[in-house]
Amino acid sequence: MSTDAAPAIRLAGVSRHFGEVKALDQIDLEIADGEFFSMLGPSGSGKTTCLRLIAGFDRPTAGRVFILGVDVTTLPPYEREVNTVFQDYALFPHMTVGENVAYGLMIKKVPKAEREKRVAEMLDLVQLPLMAQRKPAQLSGGQRQRVALARALINHPRVLLLDEPLGALDLKLRQAMQIELKAIQQRVGITFIYVTHDQEEALTMSDRLAVFNLGHIEQIGSPAEVYEHPATPFAAGFVGVSNLVRGAVAQAITGSPETFSIRPEKIHFAEPAQAVEADSLSVNGRIRDVVYLGMHTRYLVELDGGSDLTVVQQNLHTTSMDVLAAKGRAVKLVWKREHMRHIEQG
Amino acid sequence: MTATTSAKPPLSRRISTYLYQRPRLILLLLLAPPLIWLGVVYLGSLFALMIQSFFRLDSFTGQVVPDLTLQNYAQLFSEAHLGIMARTTIMAAVVTLFSIILAFPLAYFMARYASPRAKSWLYLLVLIPLWSSYLVRVFAWKLILAKEGVFTWFLNLLGLGGALDRVLAIPGIGGTSLSVSNLGMFIVFVYVWLPYMILPIQASLERVPRSLLEASADLGARPSHTFRTVILPLAMPGIVAGSIFTFSLTLGDFVVPYVIGDSSPFVGLAVYAYQGTSGNIPLAAALTVFPMIVMIIYLAVARKFGAFEAL
Numbered sequence: 001m002s003t004d005a006a007p008a009i010r011l012a013g014v015s016r017h018f019g020e021v022k023a024l025d026q027i028d029l030e031i032a033d034g035e036f037f038s039m040l041g042p043s044g045s046g047k048t049t050c051l052r053l054i055a056g057f058d059r060p061t062a063g064r065v066f067i068l069g070v071d072v073t074t075l076p077p078y079e080r081e082v083n084t085v086f087q088d089y090a091l092f093p094h095m096t097v098g099e100n101v102a103y104g105l106m107i108k109k110v111p112k113a114e115r116e117k118r119v120a121e122m123l124d125l126v127q128l129p130l131m132a133q134r135k136p137a138q139l140s141g142g143q144r145q146r147v148a149l150a151r152a153l154i155n156h157p158r159v160l161l162l163d164e165p166l167g168a169l170d171l172k173l174r175q176a177m178q179i180e181l182k183a184i185q186q187r188v189g190i191t192f193i194y195v196t197h198d199q200e201e202a203l204t205m206s207d208r209l210a211v212f213n214l215g216h217i218e219q220i221g222s223p224a225e226v227y228e229h230p231a232t233p234f235a236a237g238f239v240g241v242s243n244l245v246r247g248a249v250a251q252a253i254t255g256s257p258e259t260f261s262i263r264p265e266k267i268h269f270a271e272p273a274q275a276v277e278a279d280s281l282s283v284n285g286r287i288r289d290v291v292y293l294g295m296h297t298r299y300l301v302e303l304d305g306g307s308d309l310t311v312v313q314q315n316l317h318t319t320s321m322d323v324l325a326a327k328g329r330a331v332k333l334v335w336k337r338e339h340m341r342h343i344e345q346g
Numbered sequence: 347m348t349a350t351t352s353a354k355p356p357l358s359r360r361i362s363t364y365l366y367q368r369p370r371l372i373l374l375l376l377l378a379p380p381l382i383w384l385g386v387v388y389l390g391s392l393f394a395l396m397i398q399s400f401f402r403l404d405s406f407t408g409q410v411v412p413d414l415t416l417q418n419y420a421q422l423f424s425e426a427h428l429g430i431m432a433r434t435t436i437m438a439a440v441v442t443l444f445s446i447i448l449a450f451p452l453a454y455f456m457a458r459y460a461s462p463r464a465k466s467w468l469y470l471l472v473l474i475p476l477w478s479s480y481l482v483r484v485f486a487w488k489l490i491l492a493k494e495g496v497f498t499w500f501l502n503l504l505g506l507g508g509a510l511d512r513v514l515a516i517p518g519i520g521g522t523s524l525s526v527s528n529l530g531m532f533i534v535f536v537y538v539w540l541p542y543m544i545l546p547i548q549a550s551l552e553r554v555p556r557s558l559l560e561a562s563a564d565l566g567a568r569p570s571h572t573f574r575t576v577i578l579p580l581a582m583p584g585i586v587a588g589s590i591f592t593f594s595l596t597l598g599d600f601v602v603p604y605v606i607g608d609s610s611p612f613v614g615l616a617v618y619a620y621q622g623t624s625g626n627i628p629l630a631a632a633l634t635v636f637p638m639i640v641m642i643i644y645l646a647v648a649r650k651f652g653a654f655e656a657l
Contacts (some may be wrong), residue, residue: 084564091561092575
C-alpha cells in the first residue's frame with residue numbers, strides 16, 4: 001500500500017538488457033515525493049531506458065519498480081499514476097489542442113463541462129490561452145511543448161516524467177522554458193523526473209540529479225555536490241568542464257600520484273617567478289591556445305611537465321586584443337587547495 | 347599583347363545555369379508531360395464518355411445519333427438496371443469491408459512489428475500475385491472453386507462438405523457450385539483486390555510514430571481505446587484510399603462476374619454487353635457514369651466522417 005513515507009519512485013536492482021547490451025545494469029534509486037530530479041548523461045547512457053521503465057513502456061529484465069511504495073513492475077502504462085512529456089511531444093495530429101489536453105479526462109469520463117473548465121485552466125497555466133481550437137501542426141515547437149506539458153499535467157499525476165522535453169528548442173526559448181518548468185513544478189508540487197543530456201539544464205532546475213554512464217549511475221547528489229565534489233572522473237568531465245590531472249604530473253604538483261580534478265574557472269594566472277601562498281598550489285606552463293568567448297576567455301595551457309590544463313577567465317578588464325596577445329606567453333597557474341578534488345580512479 | 351582567353355563555358359553548363367536561374371521554367375518543363383497526359387488522355391476520354399451518355403441510339407439504323415437527350419439516364423431507372431446497380435454496389439461494399447478486415451491486421455503487423463527483413467518478404471508475398479495476368483488468376487480460381495476442385499475436396503476432407511452445400515443452398519449467395527455463385531465471386535474479388543487494400547493501409551500506419559501509442563497508454567487509455575481514438579483515425583486515409591481501389595475496381599469489373607458468376611448481370615458485364623453485342627454505346631456510357639457517382643457519394647460521406655482529417 002502507498003504510505004506518505006514512501007518515496008515517489010524506488011528502483012531496486014533494476015536492469016534492462018537487450019541481448020548482450022546492458023542498457024541498464026543493477027540500478028538502485030530513490031526519488032522523494034515533490035522532488036525535481038534529473039537524469040543526466042550522454043546518449044546511450046541508459047537515462048531514457050530508466051524513464052521508460054518507470055512509465056511502463058518497457059519492462060526490466062531484473063529488479064522491481066515502485067511508484068509511491070506500490071510495486072508496478074508488471075503493470076501496463078495505463079495503470080500507473082505517472083504521466084510523460086515526450087521528446088517529440090507525441091501530440092495527436094488529428095485532434096485539436098483542446099482535445100489533446102482533454103484526452104486523459106475523456107478516458108476517465110469526466111463530464112464535458114468540467115473537462116472544458118480544466119482544459120482552459122491548464123492552457124492558462126502553460127500560457128497558451130485561446131489556442132484550444134488549433135491543430136498541433138499550426139503551433140510552433142515551443143507551443144507544442146507546452147501543450148504536451150498541459151496534456152500530462154491535467155491528469156494530476158503524482159509523478160511527471162519528462163524525456164528531453166526542451167531538446168528541440170532554440171537556446172533562448174530553452175532557457176526561458178527551464179525557468180518556467182521549475183516554476184510550474186513548484187506551483188503544482190509534484191515530483192518531476194527530468195531526462196537530459198544538457199548539464200546546464202540539470203544544474204539549473206534540479207533538486208538532485210543522477211549522472212548516468214554506460215547503464216549505471218556514476219553519482220547522485222544535489223547540483224552543487226555533483227559540481228563541486230564529482231565522485232568519478234566521468235562525473236567530473238560530464239558535469240561542467242573539468243581538468244583531470246593524473247600520475248607523474250599530479251605527483252609533480254601535489255607530491256602524490258593520486259588523480260585530482262580542478263575546475264577551469266578556479267585557476268588564476270600569475271607571473272612565472274611569483275611565490276604562491278601556503279594554501280595554494282601552482283604549476284608553470286605556456287599558453288598554447290586562446291579562445292575568446294565574449295564574456296570570458298578559454299585558455300589552453302601546456303604544462304612544463306607535459307599534459308594540458310584548461311583555464312577560464314572572465315573578461316572583466318581585458319579586451320579581445322589583450323587576451324589574444326597572451327598566446328605563447330609563459331605563465332604560472334595558481335589555485336587554492338580547497339578547490340581541487342581527489343578522485344578515485346574508476 | 348594581353349592573353350585574353352575568353353573561352354566560353356561548355357554548352358551543358360550554360361544550360362544548367364540558364365535553368366537554375368529560372369525555377370519556374372524547370373517546373374513547367376517537368377509538369378508539361380504529365381499534365382498533357384492527364385488533360386488529354388484521362389480527362390479527354392472521360393469527357394468523351396460523358397458526352398456519349400447524352401447521345402442516343404437510332405433503334406432502326408443502329409447508328410449513334412448526336413442529339414442531346416436524357417433518355418439513357420431514364421433507362422437506368424428501369425427495374426432491370428436498378429437490380430444490376432444494386433447487386434454490383436452491394437458486392438463492391440461487401441468486398442471492400444471484408445478486404446479491410448483481412449488487410450488491417452497484416453498491414454499493422456508489417457508497419458509495427460515486422461523486422462525490415464520480414465517486411466520485405468511480406469511486401470513480396472503481397473505483390474507476387476500481381477506479377478501474373480489477372481485473367482489467368484481468375485481462371486485458376488474457377489478451377490479451384492469448381493465442384494471437383496481443390497477447395498471442395500479440402501472442405502470434404504475436413505468433413506465440412508455438408509456445410510458448404512447448405513451455404514450454397516442460400517438464395518442470392520449460393521449456386522450449383524462455388525465456381526458459379528455470388529459467394530465464389532466474392533472470394534475471388536477479395537483475392538484479386540486485397541493487395542490494393544494492404545499497401546495503402548500499411549503506408550498510413552507506417553506514418554504513426556510509436557510515441558503516439560505510448561502517449562495514449564500513458565494518459566490512461568487501454569489498447570482497445572487507443573485503437574479507436576488514435577490508430578483507426580490515423581489509418582483512415584489509408585483505409586479510404588484502399589477502399590477506393592477495391593470499391594471502384596469491383597464496381598467496374600466484368601471479368602470476375604463473367605468467369606465466376608451465375609450469369610446474373612453486373613454493371614461491368616452490362617456495359618460490356620451494351621457496347622459490344624448491341625452497339626448501344628450511349629447506354630453503356632450512361633451506365634458507366636453510375637460507378638463514378640457512387641464513388642463521389644462514398645468520398646463525400648467519408649469526408650463528412652472526418653476520414654481525411656489526419657492527411
